[in-house]
Amino acid sequence: MVVPLTINFLKSQWRTFANAHPLAKGMISYAVLWPTGCLIQQTMEGKNLKTYDWMSCLRYCVFGSMYVAPTLHGWVRLTSAMWPQMNLRVGVMKALVEQISYGPFAVTSFFFFMTLLEGRSFEEAVQEVKKKFPKAFEVGICVWPIIQTINFSMVPEKNRIVFVSVCSLVWTTFLACIHTKNLHEEAQVEDVATQKLLQQQQKEMTTNESLVLKVKRALAL
Template sequence: MGQWGRRAMAGMQQMWHAYPVTRGMTTYALLWPTSNMVQQGLDPGRQRYDPLQGLRFLVMGTFITAPTVYVWVKIASKLVRGNSLRHAMLKALYDITLFAPVGQSQFYFGISALEGKSLAQCTDEVKEKLIPSWKVAACFWPIVQTFNFAYVAERNRVVVVSVGSFIWTIFLSYMHHTDVQNRPSFLRPKRTNLEPQP
């Protein structure tokens, strides 16, 4: 790495130290668009990559999700003080019950808004996909967050969340871009008695 590269890295490290939220923002800026591109590559019906999708994931992850996760990690650390496994499991429980519905709603609403959809369309996206996504999140995130809260220093927790988020965002991208009828039944919303049968 040349002199310019060393200066850039030193500047980044100073920024990360002075503004801790930027650690997560930097990680999300790399991982979220990459997650979307991975999902696009896994989509058998896709003929070519859509770089605008990746750009929307970059904006959503960097400027909306990372700061929200940063604040949540701070709140969770204050809700339950301590770093034992028991404390970590309690924080993970709070994470899946308090933060996950907010974070997932924010994602579906925000990514739809970035696509230029109407308020009603953004709201419908949340209604259709929140519960099926949350069920999967309840199997994935408690494991990640228990490890995170028990064994990772607070200053690095957003980075660990963003690495878990890499995998999770592939799933969210799949949920967002796949029509209901093309998803497995457990990822479809349940019908109510008021809805007409097909």
């Protein structure tokens, strides 16, 4: 009897808090869902609890909760003020506007700031955006208009951030796959280059040793 009452009380308190603080609700949602997307991506690569990159999960948590949620909250508030009606026509309009404004901004921010959070340079972050933005935006423009049309036309404003955050779980996993795939490719290229360099050095050492032997033989004669 006590447990159900406690659960109901906690649910009531959460609803009260969430309704009073929609931004905080969105930040909490993203703090959980974004690292979850990162874990899904790593699991797809065959990793497990012993091999997960937990620092990567932490970066996704920080970026999702501290950057994406506040900017998305501001965007939702802005669009709700500009188009307060909730119907299909307005929903489609908002979704289309988002694809030429907030959408490119969000994708660019992801690749740029995630690269910086990894400790890489500003120039590398710029190159990351140039290489990966086109593919991500191409996929996003096919998916997000549908999601946002539903969001803007059917979901109450106070629940829109959470709705989008759930939908973005799959999107985050997709972005993480693009990000890490290229990182793996770069690592493989570096490994190949390192191997070639080592082979070249070994050849040079062998050549130098041969020259030394020839010189010694010539001097012995």
